[in-house]
Amino acid sequence: MHTRVDGRPFRWPERYVQTMTTMITGLLLALCMFFTAVGSASAAPAFSDIHGHWAEPQITSWMEQGLIKGYGDGSFRPNHTITRAEFVALVNRSFGLRQAGDVPFHDINETHWAYSDVAIAVQSGYISGYQDGTFGAERKISRQEVAVIAAKLLGAASDGSEEADFSDRGEIAEWAKAAVNLVAARGILTGYPEDRTFRPKQPITRAEAVVVLDRVLKARTAVYDTAGTYGPESGTEHVHRDVVIKAAGVTLRNMVIHGNLTFAEEIGEGDAFLNNVTVKGETFVYGGGENSIHVTDSILASITVDKKTGGIRIVVEGATTITEVLVHTPVSLDAGEALAAIGSVKLSEHLPQGATVTLIGTFENVEVEGSEIRIEIPAGSVENFVASEVSTGMDIYLGENAKVVSMILDAVAKVTGEGTIAKVTISEKVKEEIIIETEVEEIVYPEEESPAPPAPVPIIPSPGGPTPIQLQNVSVSGQYVVGETLTATPAPSGATVSYQWQQSDEENGTYTNIAGAQTNSYLIKEADVGKWIRVQVVGTGNYTGTLTSAAQQVKAKTIKVSAVDVTPKTLVLTVGETKQITASVEPSNATNKKVVWTSSDEKVAVVDDHGAVTAIAAGTARITAASDEDRTITASADIRVISAGADVAAQDFGVFIGSGVTGYSVGFQLVEAKAADVEQVVVKLYKGTTELASATSGKVLTNYPDNVNLSAPFDVFGTFDYANDEGGNWGYSGWKGFTTDIPDKAEITVTFKNGVTKTAVNGNLTGDTAYFSNAGAITKTAYWGNPYDVFYYFDLTFGHELTVGDLTSLEAKACAGETLLSTISLKADKFAEYAGNTKLGGSFRSNPGDSSSDPWNLQAFDGTMPTVIVIEYATKDGKSYRIGVRNVNWLDEGYTPILLRSGSITYYYKSIQQAIDAATIGDNIIEVHPGNHGTNPIAIVQKAGVNITLKAVGNVVLKNPIKIDGDGRSNGDESLTIKGFTFDFSESGTADIISAVKGELGSTKNNYAHNITIEDVKFIGNPNAGIVAVRTMTGATFGLTIRNCEGTQLHSLGQIHVARGLIVENCQVTGAEGGINYYGDGEAVISHFKVQAADYGVRAGQSSGTVNQNAVLKISSSQFTATYPLWLRANAPHEVHLANNEFTALEGGEEIRNDAGDGVTINM
Secondary structure (H helix, E strand, C coil), X not given: CEECCCCCEECCCHHHHHHCCCCCCCCCCCCCHHHCCCCCHHXXXXXXXXXXXXXXXXXXXXXXXXXXXXXCCCCCCCCCECEHHHHHHHHHHHCCCCCCCXXXXXCXXXXXXXXXXXXXXXXXXXXXXXXCCCCCCCCECEHXXXXXXXXXXXXXXXXXXXXXXXXXXXXXXXXXXXXXXXXXXXXXXXXXXXXXXXXXXXXXXXXXXXXXXXXXXXXXXXXXXXXXXXXXXXXXXXXXXXEEEXXXXXXXXXXXXXXXXXXXXXXXXXXXXXXXXXXXXXXXXXXXXXXXXXXXXXXXXXXXXXXXXXXXXXXXXXXXXXXXXXXXXXXXXXXXXXXXXXXXXXXXXXXXXXXXXXXXXXXXXXXXXXXXXXXXXXXXXXXXXXXXXXXXXXEEXXXXXXXXXXXXXXXXXXEEECCEEEXXXXXXXXXXXXXXXXXXXXXXXXXXXXXXXXXXXXXXXXXXXXXXXXXXXXXXXXXXECCCEEEXXXXXXXCCEEEEEEXXXXXXXXXXXXXXXXXXXXXXXXXXXXXXXXXXXXXXXXXXXXXXCCCEECECCCCCCCEEEEECCEEEEECCCEEECEEEEECCCXXXXXXXXXXXXXXXXXXXXXXXXXXXXXXXXXXXXXXXXXXXXXXXXXXXXXXXXXXXXXEEEEEEEECCEEEEEEEEEEECCCHHHEEEEEEEEEXXXXXXXXXXXXXXXXXXXXXXXXXXXXXXXXXXXXXXXXXXXXXXXXXXXXXXXXXXXXXXXXXXXXXXXXXXXXXXXXXXXXXXXCCEEEEEXXXXXXXXXXXXXXXXXXXXXXXHHHEXXXXXXXXXXXXXXXXXXXXXXXXXXXCCXXXXXXXXXXXXXXXXXXXXXXXXXXXXXXXXEEEEEEECCCCEEEEEEECCCCEECCCCCEEEEECXXXXXXXXXXXXXXXXXXXXXXXXXXXXXXXXXXXXXXCCCCEEEEEEECCCCEECCCEEEECCCCCCCCCCEEEECCEEECCCCCCCEEEEEECCXXXXXXCXXXXXXXXXXXXXXXXXXCCCEEEEEECCCEEEEEEECCEEECCCEEEEEEEEEEEEEEEEEEEEEEEEEEEEEEEEEEEEEEEEEEEXXXXXXXXXXXXXXXXXXXXXXXXXXXXXXXXXXXXXXXXXXXXXCCEEEECCCCCCEEECCHHHCEEEC
């Protein structure tokens, strides 16, 4: 015995479990947002994050069918994983599986939301647990586990498919290999093409789950969801799949269906037709109306009728053959025009009380197990009509043209009408309660059958003794419940007998004697639960005969419910949404665990028999679960329903001075909602993209729960006591901007209690802002210095007629973006000394030294040029001012801070050249900040032991060419690094940007530049000037690295001549004549180099001479598009190694041009 999803007991034929008839239903598990659908499918909005996703078509289709739903923010999150419990819930509902079995797993019980789905999955046989006896409901389901389930749903664990060619097939578990091969071969669940992996242990995603099940459904189900006629006009079509009719007006003809046939709920109250159709499997009727399902000249093995709501009529005509019909819900079965009799009709014990079943036509057998139902037979005949013992309270009507050949009544019934019954057999137990008001030819009352009594011991009366008295009856008093005592009483009164209590596993089974139970009473024990108990008495003395009492089944002792609990205690829903509340009872072993659900306001929310709550309209309601055995034992959950149209609209945004606030007020209105519906409000003020302040709702939502209009105050000067404003209506970030900043936008973000977030923006500030804009100003910023100290000076003017004497503190901060460089503060004695001043000046110094005479407490820093100046001061009346300048425009009054960090000392120079010339032995880092650095060439002469790193800090654009002289030393250890600059020569006529050429700096020595690294540099050339980014020639270069560089509009990235050792990596050149032109000794290594050029990518060697036996060229992982991607000239390196490159020759060119011929060995 199992339970239907609508709460009524339900039982499916075994063949249904084996073949798992497929029917896509519109209800999925409400608890999990992935499997919930509310409202009509046509109203479902598109998910915001599936556009362009590979699974978009299937996800969209399932959404439109109402099979899936996304999250509150409108997303579906297709790449999120799902659990085993969520997956079986989706399978059950998408395949229409309903029959539940026993759950053998010890890690899941009836309180778990997915318990019933796991029971269905186990009964259906498509999933099993783990070896430790667990199911793992919350474990992420893996791809190989899904493969096994999909194979079982297809009806086979393997079809002999060849082993799938996955690169990781060795990782697939043995128990899953056959299934993986099958689903891969059928295209149900494939691998990842980029690396040919299956990834068996990887959790499956939400998108993959939908696509896999969609493919399985389509592979095993033919769905007719559009009205029309299907099947050939002549001949026969064989359908080797399950068939589902999902629309009214569908006609199937001339078919043999080798699977199951389902008339789905989607037919509604409409019609469907079968003409000359044979169904080899089961036929299930879930939809149709009062004149609906027409079966003509067809053969159906069995029909199961189970329409959830309303009645249904099945019309059988012509040469139709139906073997059996199982009826779970009201039906009119009209076979009056059929040529053959319907074999067997069974009226299930699960028919609801008060249901009516109408039978017209010829029926061989009608078996009734339903109770309190009405059976109407207006016309036709029934060969055998049997009403079992459980079918009490029947109302049977026989019409004038109806006849029953044999009727057996083992339960209370009333038979009326003008029809006839040839023979009725009435059980002895109910003969006094049977009412028959129709014509009956013969009535039979058979005696109760009982086991043959043991042979009696002959009683030979003594001469003249009394005559033996026959036992008449034996009755038993007491309840057949554990702990109760049964007492046997024989008749006639006073009879002497022997007693033997007996038990059996079945009512009509074999009874065995209970040891020691040989008195007139018997105490029922726990071990007797479920057993059938009776007593046998044998007359003794002057009494003769053997009698046996009626057997009854022992029930467990009733354990009453003491308390009910529900989870969760509060629930927030959006109109149309459904969520689950779970009830539990105490003690957990109570006999009757059923609860009755009610809603305090069904206009707001309704609840079904299983605790699923559906939101109807905005408002509040209380859902109560009451014990079925004692309705005074209850537990409740408070429900808040929020409108689907809940939103926020901007209202007033203006200057506000009053009620302790000096600043601004932002008002807003809640749309289709009120404050009690809101989880949090965050209001922010902006100037451009800079956030000035934020306010977060505190107790304002609970202090004013019914308000739809709210406002947030923003105090600029920090005088408003937010903490004590009605217990803290708002939490405040403090004014983070400058006092003089005037907000140009207010942003209100409301998060409702259902998780939905809405935002409104108000850009219309009203009111006079002069009070804030005139709060003070920095009127001058300038800098100057010397090699040991740099000064950044500012002038401050106080607003609001303030003087220094009105202040209690004054502090100034210098920042580079968000980084604090230096903080200075006015010395305590200076507040009195400068008391009348309305203006004040100060400076930030990198190396203040002895600053005792300075009015400010100074703090040394590294001299980095500040971009932000912040002045903060507090006044005696409790106000806090914050004045400042962003993107400071420093006036140059004598010094440009080029930083030279040499050892632990930092020096400051006005030009890059001065800093280079001042470099000393050891490591020297020269930091260049954005600014105008002129166009004069920068000369670098490499000196023994002097390592130089020329480094850009920020976006530094140089228009200066750099000239390098190695000073004739080919084996020097010192190095030169040029890093992070943008060289913009778009308006220059200079030929070279960085060059190391003999004689450029006047030296007559060979240049011999050495250990040079150029990295993270961008070169912008002039297409009309033939600019080369890096050039070396005439005097060899020893060790040159060009890394992470890019160039555009150049002649080439490099003209590297007479080089000994070259590395080019991760560089890119576009719009050039060529990439790298190289010749010299040693090894040249080029990797990850991308070139789009007119002439060549890499050109190696000179145009004359012989192959260079002292040179090797290696190119890997590079892409060259040019006339000659690789050009090997006459004295090219004797070895060339190529690996993983893409060479694309332009029209008229060739990928590798080899002028050196066979003298070059090319290894690819």
